[in-house]
Amino acid sequence: MRVEAAERAAPGVGWDRLRAALARMDLLLVVLLMMAVLTALQPQFFLTRENLTNVARQIASNAVLALGQLLVVVTAGIDLSVGSVMGLCMTILALATKAGWPALASLAAAVALGAAVGAANGLALTRLHLPHPFIATLATLNVARGATYLLSGGVPISGLSPEVRWLGSADLLLFPGTPLETAIPVSFLVVIGLYLTGAVFLRRTPTGRHLYALGGNPRAAQYAGIHTARMLVLVYALCGTLAGVAGVLLAGRVNSAYPTAGIGAELDSIAAVIIGGASFFGGRGSAGGVFLGAVIMGLLRNGLNLMNVSVFWQQVFIGLIILLAVYVDVLRRRAAQVEP
Amino acid sequence: MSEPARVEMRGITKRFGPVVALQSVDFSVQPGEVVGLVGDNGAGKSTLMKILTGVYRPDGGEIWFEGRRVHFASPLDSRRLGIEMVYQDLGLAENLDTVANLFLGRELTRRVGLWRLLDEPAMERRALEHLEGLRVELPSLRLAVERLSGGQRQAVAIARATAFAAKLVIMDEPTASLAVAEAGKVLELIRRLRSQGVSVVLISHRLQDVLEVADRVAVLNRGRVAGVLPGHGTRLEDVVALIVGGLA
Secondary structure (H helix, E strand, O other): OOOOOHHHHOOOOOHHHHHHHHHHHHHHHHHHHHHHHHHHOOOOOOHHHHHHHHHHHHHHHHHHHHHHHHHHHHHOOOOHHHHHHHHHHHHHHHHHHHHOOOHHHHHHHHHHHHHHHHHHHHHHHHHOOOOOHHHHHHHHHHHHHHHHHHOOOOOOEEOHHHHHHHHOEEEEEEEOOOOOEEEEHHHHHHHHHHHHHHHHHHHHHHHHHHHHHHHHOHHHHHHHOOOHHHHHHHHHHHHHHHHHHHHHHHHHHHOEOOOOOOOOOOHHHHHHHHHOOOHHHHHHOOOHHHHHHHHHHHHHHHHHHHHOOOOOHHHHHHHHHHHHHHHHHHHHHHHHHHOO | OOOOOEEEEEEEEEOOEEEEEEEEEEEEEOOOEEEEEEOOOOHHHHHHHHHHHHOOOOOEEEEEEEEEEEEEOOOOHHHHHEEEEEOOOOOOOOOHHHHHHHHOOOOEEEEEEOOEEOOHHHHHHHHHHHHOOOOOOOOOOOEHHHHHHHHHHHHHHHHHHHHHOEEEEEEEEOOOOOOHHHHHOOOOOOOOHHHHHOHHHHEEOOHHHHHHOOOEEEEEEEEEEEEEOOOOOOHHHHHHHHHHOOOO
């Protein structure tokens, strides 16, 4: 057996893994480059505490949606319903608050609703044997959006609990009174916590590994005795749960549940997943990459805002970035295949 | 014989509606024996093996494993006894590396707080030992399986089937898609398994491969056993005659 010496010395580390980590650095480079350019172009605005915390707050809900979307995409699926589910969860959160529920109870209700709708997506896919997750989640997209309008009467509901507003809009002061003093939005800390958990789940647990196997070759997963249907229900339930969490963060940020919240958000989450390097054929993608994908989208929007570029152009740029990100990936994969 | 057969199938019958797929088939494999299972398409080879792995239940007949009568309700039952199948499509997750594939569904873990995390160093160590025992050469254990050659993938699939105290490994066309040199390595691997006491059932259309490595060759013809020939000294034409011949 011929194995490279470095691998023998350090089992589990390996050159390939290091190389894979380096290959992901390109996204980090893009982020740093964007920040450098924005600093150069808008020196008096971009690197200010207000602006940076603003960006971090703004990307929070999309980042959380994208993490759920990643779990689904790893299994070669897609969840089109996350934007609507997020809107529905926001409305439930606001209604529960208005009805006098304690903050924690209404928060739990919103997240649990997300989990339930997600599980329903998974069950529709696995029990009704719908041919593609596109269909089940497209149905849910419409059902959840309709339900949101029905429940809210089509008008925004404002006035959320202080706890939810704290989650969505407050800053935490780290190292106060020292030169290292930094303000970090609470919602951004939630995002980081969720992404760290997601990364450990995907890369370090048997269940996470089974998701990659399922996405890479469903038959292999079946042969290995993995309950693929149960896995899929779990994944869509987690995605729905995260949509609920994203709804809480967004509602807390804007202090309102508006019935149009999250329209098109599923596409933003998918964009972050793609820019983050996940494969739509399943079995590929990392939490770290998708996090950077969400950051890149946030920086782009922020930079264009600072430069007074219209939102219509922003959409054009996001589209071009998606194209570029996937094309770079195609090139890289082609290069990898030429290697022996 | 002092030692009971590793597997003995007696009078196995299987019908699919009006079609009789298998008609009282007897089939046995001794410990450390390589048995070739050949026959034309539709002769019943894969049906017989699906019964042995618990995918199908027979309509008649008995299965004995190491002297005990057994009933398989699902593939998990047969796997628990050490019967493993290497499918023709290999059943590997090509996006994962060799270590992940060897342990897929049976990962080694360790507890870290509330989490049950993958124990990568332990898995890698055991994978390395196992592959060295089979003398399988791979460029790296951490390369995604899709980056390996066809023969290397086949070796990974066989290693996966034998990683957990397998007693009988069924291989479906393991050499069909391989170049001659790589096929030779797979046959070498089969011999090595035999020397370790593992029984092998080799389903193959490449009769020269079967005759090269098998101790016995069982020929199925339209759901019946057309004959069982010794692997050594049997001519290719004799096997072909049984495969294509009308039943005696």
